[in-house]
Amino acid sequence: MSGSVKKRTVLHITPPRDFDLARDVCSYGYFVLMPNYWDVSRQKLSRVFEFVDKPSACVIDQVSDRRLRFQFDRKLDITEQKFAKTQASRMLNLDVTHGEIKAFHKVDPRWKKSGKGRLFRSPTLFEDVIKTVTSCNVTWPSTVNMNRRLCEVCGRKTESGAFSFPSAKKLARTRVGTLRGRCRVGYRDQRIVDLAKLFVKGHVDEAWLTDPSVSDDEVFKFLITLPGIGPYAGGNIMQLLGRFSRLAIDTETIRHGKSALGMSGTDAQITKALHAHYEPFGEHKFRSYWFEIWQHYESKAGPSHLWERDLVSKAFTAANL
DNA sequence: GGTAGACCTGGACGC
């Protein structure tokens, strides 16, 4: 047997001093969607990162000096390392400073003790948009399945057998029949291909969407012109862009309004009441709303960093928990 | 501007 040892890249990133991997990863449902996998027993996040040449599986943990460690399954060149750091930073919100979180806690002190403030997202805006589309008009288990199949059917496989999330380039040239028949995305097939094409052509400009000089209204107005993106999806993508001034109202929000906030009336009346209720949180509305919902889930199912993926994949909404 | 109905999948349920 040859004794050659395969070289692998290990990167370290020093996060903001208030960053907590378990808390800040297990803060939004996407952490249980493939290609993400939260290992409950080891408190580590695994996922495959896409690179131009080939993908690489990565295990992320927070070591004793609080630094984040990224262990890749192969050696990355300098360009890939730089790209990996950018993707990881977006996913974990490492650019969100302690000061920004403190500003949120000043407006809503309920989350100061736990330190909650960052919401987990994807390494790319494209993955966030597709994940949002797969969460529309379906129950959570279907969203889980669609993302698993998108990775297994359209993603690239690493040497260790893990799958990446398909790139925009890949989905732009995937046949709608494949998406419908094998990924089971239903009528979202054409919309996903169209979205992918818009990203490939550069019509969705993340720099513009995150530019502070561009208003939230302008960004929202643009987002709802995209195929498959309506008011709910638009609001959700806003928060995934780091813009928290809007709510993303779906049936879950209405349910929260009724059960936790004691609202009653038609859905339209409750929607109006919800907007009024969260208005005092201003620029932080979505965060305040979301952590209320998340707290409700945790009161039923225990701390999110202890949620087993298979269990959460089957029961995730308040109706099921 | 408001609303009804179609679009799909998968789970629950009854037989």
Add this chain to the structure above:
DNA sequence: GCGTCCAGGTCTACC
């Protein structure tokens, strides 16, 4: 095992 019903957000046609 099969058929039926239901949940879920977006889009289009129509009033």
